[in-house]
Structures are given as structure tokens and as C-alpha cells.
Amino acid sequence: MNYEEKMEFLTDVFEADEDLTEATVLEELDTWDSVAVLSIIALLDDKFGKNMSAAEIRTCSTVADLLAIMC
Amino acid sequence: MVFRRATLKDIPAIMKFIDLHWKKNHIISRNRSFFEWQYVMDQEVNFVIALNEEDTIVGINGFIPYNHLAVPDIAGSIWKVVRTDNPILGLQLSEVLCNIIPRRFVSAPGLSRRAYLIEKYSHNPLGELAHYYIQAPKTCYHIAHFPMYEDTRYLPIPKNMSFRQITDVVDFEEALQSIPLEDSIPYKDEWYYVRRFWNHPVYHYEIYQVSYHQKKLLYVTREVEANGAKALKLVEVLGDYEMISYTGGELRQLLCQKGYEFVDLYSYGVPDDVLKKAGFQWCDPKGEVIVPNYFEPYVCENIPLYFTTNSHELLTNPHFHLFRADGDQDRPS
Numbered sequence: 001m002n003y004e005e006k007m008e009f010l011t012d013v014f015e016a017d018e019d020l021t022e023a024t025v026l027e028e029l030d031t032w033d034s035v036a037v038l039s040i041i042a043l044l045d046d047k048f049g050k051n052m053s054a055a056e057i058r059t060c061s062t063v064a065d066l067l068a069i070m071c
Numbered sequence: 072m073v074f075r076r077a078t079l080k081d082i083p084a085i086m087k088f089i090d091l092h093w094k095k096n097h098i099i100s101r102n103r104s105f106f107e108w109q110y111v112m113d114q115e116v117n118f119v120i121a122l123n124e125e126d127t128i129v130g131i132n133g134f135i136p137y138n139h140l141a142v143p144d145i146a147g148s149i150w151k152v153v154r155t156d157n158p159i160l161g162l163q164l165s166e167v168l169c170n171i172i173p174r175r176f177v178s179a180p181g182l183s184r185r186a187y188l189i190e191k192y193s194h195n196p197l198g199e200l201a202h203y204y205i206q207a208p209k210t211c212y213h214i215a216h217f218p219m220y221e222d223t224r225y226l227p228i229p230k231n232m233s234f235r236q237i238t239d240v241v242d243f244e245e246a247l248q249s250i251p252l253e254d255s256i257p258y259k260d261e262w263y264y265v266r267r268f269w270n271h272p273v274y275h276y277e278i279y280q281v282s283y284h285q286k287k288l289l290y291v292t293r294e295v296e297a298n299g300a301k302a303l304k305l306v307e308v309l310g311d312y313e314m315i316s317y318t319g320g321e322l323r324q325l326l327c328q329k330g331y332e333f334v335d336l337y338s339y340g341v342p343d344d345v346l347k348k349a350g351f352q353w354c355d356p357k358g359e360v361i362v363p364n365y366f367e368p369y370v371c372e373n374i375p376l377y378f379t380t381n382s383h384e385l386l387t388n389p390h391f392h393l394f395r396a397d398g399d400q401d402r403p404s
Contacts, residue, residue, distance in 0.1 A: 009188065012184045012185065012188060013185060013188060015184065015185065030154075031185075032154060033152055033153065033154040033160075033161065034152055034154075034155075034157065034158055034159055034160040034161040034162065035150075035151075035152060035161040035185055035186075035189070036185070037158055037159075038159070038161055038162055038189050039185055039188045039189050039192070042188070042189050042191075042192035042193045043188070043192045045192065045193075046191075046192040046193075046194070047192070054158030054159050055158060057158075058158050
């Protein structure tokens with residue numbers, strides 16, 4: 001997954017009407033909920049072979065943090 | 072956190088939750104009778120809910136039965152949670168629905184983008200409805216975008232095959248009784264069809280019957296409007312699909328008589344060849360032709376419709392069919 005694909009994925013996950021940026025604070029998104037976390041867990045497992053817990057993903061505070069674990 | 076099936080007393084709170092957290096001012100949240108038509112069956116509410124310590128709803132997961140059997144086929148519906156301390160609330164709610172609601176197959180189109188991503192990356196069975204259309208011969212189009220008029224060949228209707236509109240519910244029920252509904256997956260019974268299409272509280276559906284000796288085919292249609300123009304949506308087809316092959320001429324007559332720009336069909340499991348024999352063309356979601364699917368409000372885009380099921384085998388089962396009006400789709404907003 002390249003950078004654009006990751007951002008497109010996160011835009012869909014957060015149902016973001018406006019473009020997300022790396023600086024976007026997750027706590028400010030209404031859709032930073034368990035469904036979003038579940039989507040990210042599934043993606044990490046499928047695309048990157050990572051098995052991360054919901055609690056670990058919850059420690060991310062910005063979109064940049066999420067991008068950092070998507071590798 | 073408490074998870075349980077909703078009761079009639081929970082309806083106002085569910086409607087409020089939908090308004091606050093799912094979609095503002097949606098018909099499901101502002102119209103109790105529509106909510107009940109969609110989600111209440113035999114005095115049971117077809118939602119499971121999650122409640123926090125203050126007894127406030129923090130998550131809902133709806134479903135719609137396709138029939139009256141003790142273990143029915145069902146469609147998933149609204150699935151929404153709010154942010155809480157529980158990082159797996161959405162997943163738990165989904166598991167509770169699976170555990171407390173008996174069902175055979177679960178399938179419906181209209182997955183949200185988020186739900187699609189979860190299903191995709193979890194390797195759950197996923198599919199996409201094929202989108203076909205017949206274009207009416209016009210000089211300009213106000214709903215669809217057709218770069219040019221492209222006529223297609225179609226088989227003529229055979230002698231002794233009839234195509235007529237059903238205008239009486241008794242005729243509709245008789246037609247349904249002559250079709251082996253139980254052979255289809257999901258199994259939609261007569262109760263479902265009459266309630267879903269004949270007794271819809273808002274939409275008006277027109278039903279056409281094709282007959283050839285003992286064989287029957289029913290088209291369920293709905294007229295849509297935008298930009299001062301009209302089009303026809305085939306939202307469900309049931310019966311002998313081979314007969315679709317011979318209805319191209321009759322559908323074109325309908326287009327011309329009523330001034331429709333096009334007739335289109337979203338389907339899964341209807342053989343491509345019968346649609347092509349009737350002169351339907353495949354709508355490439357990324358192609359130049361645009362056959363809109365959203366009208367409330369109107370959106371001039373091709374919209375792919377995805378679905379998930381609870382069985383990989385179902386995707387290749389010849390009895391498995393899905394249409395645009397399945398589940399909670401084709402409803403007013």
C-alpha cells in the first residue's frame with residue numbers, strides 16, 4: 001500500500017467529508033470509534049501481517065500515528 | 072455494558088440514537104410508523120442494542136427478516152456505535168446479534184464503506200451487484216449521462232408470452248403462489264413480498280407479470296425523478312429468469328410510453344446472458360456512461376453496491392440472488 005492508498009483507506013474509515021491530513025487529531029473525529037479500530041485491525045492483519053490489539057491502536061492520537069503503524 | 076434485543080419501549084430511544092449518531096432527520100428517526108413498518112415484526116423489534124451504566128444506548132445493530140420461518144434468512148441493517156471506553160463495542164454488538172437472533176443466511180446489498188473495509192480485510196465473503204441498463208432513444212438526457220444513443224439487439228417476445236401490469240393485490244398473491252419462492256436464497260415469502268412492495272408506506276411500486284404457459288416472471292419497478300426527467304428502476308425480479316431474455320421489446324415500449332430515460336437493474340445471480348438477450352448493457356462503474364442510483368438527493372455518479380454474506384459457498388450458489396430492494400435498500404430518506 002502506498003501513501004495515497006493508506007490515506008484513501010483512512011478517509012473511508014473515518015467517513016471524512018473533507019480531506020484528512022497527517023495532523024488530524026483522532027479525538028476530534030466522531031468516527032474514531034470501535035468500528036474504525038476494527039477496520040484498522042483487519043487491514044493491519046491482512047496487508048501487513050500485524051496482529052495489533054484495539055488498545056494498542058487506541059494509543060494513536062493523530063492520522064500520522066496511524067500511518068506510522070501501517071507498514 | 073448490557074447487550075440485549077430491543078423492545079417496543081426502546082423505539083423512541085433508538086430513533087433518537089439514529090438521529091444523533093447515524094443520520095440527522097432520516098425517515099427512520101423522524102417517522103415512527105415507518106420505523107415500525109421496517110423494524111417491527113410480530114411485536115418484536117429487530118434491533119439489538121448496547122446500553123451503558125446509565126442505561127443509555129451506545130450502540131445499535133438492526134436486521135430485517137426475509138420470511139416468517141423460525142430460522143429465517145435475514146438482512147443486516149443499521150450498525151452504529153458511539154465512542155466509548157470499550158474498544159470492541161461494534162464487534163461485540165455484531166456477535167450478540169449472531170448469538171441471539173436465529174438465522175440461516177445473512178445477506179443484503181448496501182454495505183457502508185466502513186463495513187465493506189472490515190469485511191474485505193477480514194476475508195469475509197463479499198460480492199458486488201452487477202448493474203445493467205437499457206437506454207431510451209432520446210436526443211438529450213437529464214438524469215443519466217450517455218455519450219451517445221447506443222441501440223442494442225434483443226430477442227422478440229414469443230407468441231403466447233404475455234407482459235402486463237398487475238393492478239390487484241389478489242393477482243399479485245396468485246402470481247407469487249405460482250413461483251417456487253422457497254427455492255431462492257434468501258428465501259422471501261409471500262408475506263415479505265406483499266408487505267415490502269404492495270404495502271410500502273411511502274413508495275409506489277409497479278409490478279409487471281410475464282407469463283408463458285405455466286411459467287411466470289415478475290418485475291418489481293419504481294419510477295424515479297430528477298432534473299425534470301424520469302427513469303425506471305427494476306428493483307426486484309422473481310420467477311423464471313430465462314424469460315427475461317424475451318422482455319427487451321416490452322421494456323423498450325415502457326420506456327417510450329412513459330418517457331423514461333432508461334431502465335436499470337442491480338442484481339446478483341441473474342445470468343448475464345439473459346440480460347444481454349433482452350438488450351441490457353453492463354454499466355461499468357468507472358466507465359463513461361453514468362446511470363445514477365441515488366435520487367434522495369440525486370447524485371450523478373455510478374454507485375457500486377456491495378454485499379456480504381455469512382457463507383463463502385453462497386457466492387457461487389445458483390439459487391442465490393440479490394437485488395437493489397433487498398434488506399433496507401430502496402427506501403426513502
